[in-house]
Amino acid sequence: MNKKQTVLIHSIVWLMFIAYEVSFVWAVSPYVSTFLDYSLHYTANILLFYTNAWCLAYSIRTTNKSFYYSCLIAVVIICYFMLQYLINEILIYQGMSKPITSVKHFLLLGGYRAFYMLCLSFGYWFFTHSVETSIKITKLRTRQLVQNKKKAELERTLFKTRNAYLQSQINPHLLFNTLNFLYNSVYHISEKSAEGIMLLSDLMRYSLTELGTDGKVELTKEIENIETVIAINQLRFDQKLQVNLITSGELDNKRLIPLILLTFVENIFKHGIILNTHFPAEIKINVHDGALSFSASNHVNPAGTNKQGFEIGIVNTRTRLNAAYPEKHRLKVTQTDHLYTVDLFIQLD
Numbered sequence: 001m002n003k004k005q006t007v008l009i010h011s012i013v014w015l016m017f018i019a020y021e022v023s024f025v026w027a028v029s030p031y032v033s034t035f036l037d038y039s040l041h042y043t044a045n046i047l048l049f050y051t052n053a054w055c056l057a058y059s060i061r062t063t064n065k066s067f068y069y070s071c072l073i074a075v076v077i078i079c080y081f082m083l084q085y086l087i088n089e090i091l092i093y094q095g096m097s098k099p100i101t102s103v104k105h106f107l108l109l110g111g112y113r114a115f116y117m118l119c120l121s122f123g124y125w126f127f128t129h130s131v132e133t134s135i136k137i138t139k140l141r142t143r144q145l146v147q148n149k150k151k152a153e154l155e156r157t158l159f160k161t162r163n164a165y166l167q168s169q170i171n172p173h174l175l176f177n178t179l180n181f182l183y184n185s186v187y188h189i190s191e192k193s194a195e196g197i198m199l200l201s202d203l204m205r206y207s208l209t210e211l212g213t214d215g216k217v218e219l220t221k222e223i224e225n226i227e228t229v230i231a232i233n234q235l236r237f238d239q240k241l242q243v244n245l246i247t248s249g250e251l252d253n254k255r256l257i258p259l260i261l262l263t264f265v266e267n268i269f270k271h272g273i274i275l276n277t278h279f280p281a282e283i284k285i286n287v288h289d290g291a292l293s294f295s296a297s298n299h300v301n302p303a304g305t306n307k308q309g310f311e312i313g314i315v316n317t318r319t320r321l322n323a324a325y326p327e328k329h330r331l332k333v334t335q336t337d338h339l340y341t342v343d344l345f346i347q348l349d
Helices: 003-028 035-059 065-093 103-168 172-186 191-207 219-236 260-271 307-324
Strands: 243-249 281-288 291-300 329-335 339-347
Touching (some): 035 065, 172 191, 191 219, 219 260, 260 291, 260 339, 307 329
């Protein structure tokens, strides 16, 4: 409920209350006062009603609730009687009321009216306070339920991730010993196959390398891994691939999260046309003033491009970049009918 609706509802309730009281007085007594008399006195009563509610709401937030409320309501009641006296003087001046002849009568009548409005105000405050408290409790419970749901989903995801990791985990020593055995076995039969096994061993060694405490690797190691991937694919295609890797700048002593650049390089071999001598794939890596610039471009075959594979890889890469380099990177991926380009900027330092 917005403020306009609240004001409207309160106004309607007050009009009904005033109509009830005026009708009751008119029914039991022939005396009916003027519109000005009713307006001034009900304005004072309404002010007392809401002021008391505010005093209660304010006092309940303090440490010494009773003391603060007693002081505030004492001041409010004094102001109420002063306002009633002022209203009476205005009505006397207008010829609509008689002068006060008995202070005791004035105080008793005003005190009764003040007590009546304070009781109504207490009821109003208790109701609104109960409703607000109930709403807050409901919101807190809802928020707790949402948090518990997210926590449960996170725990399930973590459990699945741990299971996947345990299922895919292979003893590195066993893996490298096996590759070394295969290398020695085929070296005298096929140097090309032996070279492929050696390159595969280097690739696996990089993938299994433990990260530093910052979760990053040396940029030079990432580039070496890219060179290994290129070399493996060159073996597959008898050194006929048209792929140019160009590196420049301050590459040493720079660190970044692993396999980010390799993701885009792998896309070249998965989806690119890289046997055309006129349109070679090109990979450029440059570091200047602590900023990494990476670009890759290659021709693609629209009919053979797996768009979903492109999108999944890009989404995963963007997620990792946003987590590792928030507000410190720019990634632009452009794909036309025949050309695919990637431009990546990362502020490393």
